Amino acid sequence: MLAAVLVCAPAHGADSPPVAALPDLSGARSLGLGASVATASSNEGIFVNPGAIAANRRYTVELRGLLERRGAESVGQLLSGSVVDALTSPVAAGVAWGKVLDGVHDGSIVDLALGGTVSPGLTFGVAGKYLHLDGPRDVQAVTVDAGLLWRVGRWVSLGAAGYNLLPIGNERVAPRSVAAGVALGSDRFLQVTADWAANLDASPTRNRYAVGAELLLANFPLRAGYVVEEHVEADDARWWTAGAGVVQDRVGLDLGYRQSLDDSSARMISASLKVYFIQ
Numbered sequence: 001m002l003a004a005v006l007v008c009a010p011a012h013g014a015d016s017p018p019v020a021a022l023p024d025l026s027g028a029r030s031l032g033l034g035a036s037v038a039t040a041s042s043n044e045g046i047f048v049n050p051g052a053i054a055a056n057r058r059y060t061v062e063l064r065g066l067l068e069r070r071g072a073e074s075v076g077q078l079l080s081g082s083v084v085d086a087l088t089s090p091v092a093a094g095v096a097w098g099k100v101l102d103g104v105h106d107g108s109i110v111d112l113a114l115g116g117t118v119s120p121g122l123t124f125g126v127a128g129k130y131l132h133l134d135g136p137r138d139v140q141a142v143t144v145d146a147g148l149l150w151r152v153g154r155w156v157s158l159g160a161a162g163y164n165l166l167p168i169g170n171e172r173v174a175p176r177s178v179a180a181g182v183a184l185g186s187d188r189f190l191q192v193t194a195d196w197a198a199n200l201d202a203s204p205t206r207n208r209y210a211v212g213a214e215l216l217l218a219n220f221p222l223r224a225g226y227v228v229e230e231h232v233e234a235d236d237a238r239w240w241t242a243g244a245g246v247v248q249d250r251v252g253l254d255l256g257y258r259q260s261l262d263d264s265s266a267r268m269i270s271a272s273l274k275v276y277f278i279q
Helices: 002-007 028-033 050-054
Strands: 058-070 073-085 092-102 106-119 122-134 139-151 156-163 177-185 190-199 206-217 220-229 237-248 251-260 266-278
Touching: 028 058, 028 206, 028 220, 028 237, 028 251, 028 266, 050 092, 050 106, 050 122, 050 139, 050 156, 092 122, 220 251
Parallel strands: none
Antiparallel strands: 058 073, 058 266, 073 092, 092 106, 106 122, 122 139, 139 156, 156 177, 177 190, 190 206, 206 220, 220 237, 237 251, 251 266
16 A cells, blocks of 8 residues: 555656665565565565564575566676575574676675574574676675664564675775664564664765565565665665465465566566575
8 A cells, every 4th residue: 555655646857766786685575565674574685674583483495586676777786696594503593695787886795694593582693795897896805794673572673774884995896884673563464664874974874764564465565665765976866565375285385576666667576586495
């Protein structure tokens, strides 16, 4: 419903949102939801909040593709695969590989994540990230993300994360950033989420605000969200997001979509296929 309202809203300004140095790595579910720092579904925790990979006892394999467009032109393409094992050991482990095929840069990104339970309801994780990219400035570097997920009660979750905590000398590709989020409700029925993130390497600090909602109808999740991104040398970028999926017999398919409210030609679509086992 939120997406239907926002898609009918008039666009203000003709500036197209700046193209990110890297395509969105987080996942189809996160793309459709808009705000996911405090949620713990699928393998997106490797990228969004490493503490989330240990929150659920499951083993998940996921394949994903993403395409970002400006009109008829492709400005970003990504293929990725990931595995999270939080089932066979008390310490959850995740690995992800992404291949950037088109965009400002092209090359590979590898993530290795570990997470565990600190106390009942509280999980912590770290993720090492290796980037090997060709572009305006070639990148071959290692950095680290970290995150916490706290399930305060049955209906409330809080999340916090820090990204690219080891500077690599390329603030556009891997800016030092922090994020925090809250999720109210249950991912088994209805969940409302909100995120804040800040790029600490931008001057002044560049913020990102997002809200989203997810409704599970039988085996069909529906998602929608709204995102505002501040930019240093351009107007704020405003996006509406939408997503849907289906889960059947330990196999799930998710679709996520993001559309600019300022430039109708700026959009992003992502799809993921996952196979999982839950204890």
